[in-house]
Amino acid sequence: MELLAEKPRYTTEIASLLNIGQKAINDHLRIMSEFGIIETYVQKQQRGSPRKYFRVDEKFKLEFTLTPGFFRVRILDTNVDLKSIFEEFPEFKELQRKVERTQKIRRIEQYRKVCRELMEELTRLTQAKLYIETLLARARGRCMELIDSLDIEPVERRVLFEVVIAGGDISAEELAEKCRISPQKALQVLHGMEKKGVVRL
Numbered sequence: 001m002e003l004l005a006e007k008p009r010y011t012t013e014i015a016s017l018l019n020i021g022q023k024a025i026n027d028h029l030r031i032m033s034e035f036g037i038i039e040t041y042v043q044k045q046q047r048g049s050p051r052k053y054f055r056v057d058e059k060f061k062l063e064f065t066l067t068p069g070f071f072r073v074r075i076l077d078t079n080v081d082l083k084s085i086f087e088e089f090p091e092f093k094e095l096q097r098k099v100e101r102t103q104k105i106r107r108i109e110q111y112r113k114v115c116r117e118l119m120e121e122l123t124r125l126t127q128a129k130l131y132i133e134t135l136l137a138r139a140r141g142r143c144m145e146l147i148d149s150l151d152i153e154p155v156e157r158r159v160l161f162e163v164v165i166a167g168g169d170i171s172a173e174e175l176a177e178k179c180r181i182s183p184q185k186a187l188q189v190l191h192g193m194e195k196k197g198v199v200r201l
Contacts, residue, residue, distance in 0.1 A: 001056075004038060008055035029054055036060060069137035069144075095121060140165055152198060155181065159189045160198065 003009055003017060011029065015022045032038045032054075039057045042050045061076040086093055098114050143164055147157050162178045163170060172190075176183040193199045 001032070001037070004054055004056050008053040010051050010053050065133060067133060067137055069141040070133060150198070152193065152196070155179070156189055156193055156198070159186060160193065163199065
């Protein structure tokens with residue numbers, strides 16, 4: 001995945017770089033294709049037959065977060081609303097202009113400067129994101145402690161926790177998936193807690 005994130009590659013190239021047999025590489029590439037992580041295209045060669053390349057799908061972005069009190073794996077929607085982003089972060093307009101200017105410049109030094117500036121901004125935003133995730137983990141932990149103190153069944157605790165941390169905005173299907181129970185069971189648990197006065201539907 002790291003090699004494909006760098007640039008499109010073909011099977012024998014990946015196998016050579018990783019020193020792994022082509023069959024194993026093909027098995028991994030097939031699985032990643034099925035999950036929509038990568039896509040393929042064929043490119044003609046100056047000599048020999050056309051070559052099949054693999055590249056990371058432009059619409060794919062995976063985010064994995066694991067910290068005490070917080071675990072999340074998300075496939076993110078990469079379609080961004082530039083208007084709202086520029087309203088929230090007006091300084092990004094200048095970053096975009098710098099990137100667009102480099103497309104007309106053939107000096108590597110200019111790319112180095114732009115990449116450094118973008119990485120500094122990404123580091124700044126990542127630090128802010130880590131701080132928010134720490135606060136969220138703390139809030140979730142305290143919420144779990146409070147829920148654990150209630151006189152309700154374990155499955156009810158799990159369902160209540162997911163409802164609370166979702167802010168109440170969660171469907172029965174989403175709730176069932178997070179709690180690893182059927183949607184019918186999720187609704188049954190919610191109705192049971194409503195009768196006990198724990199939740200209001």
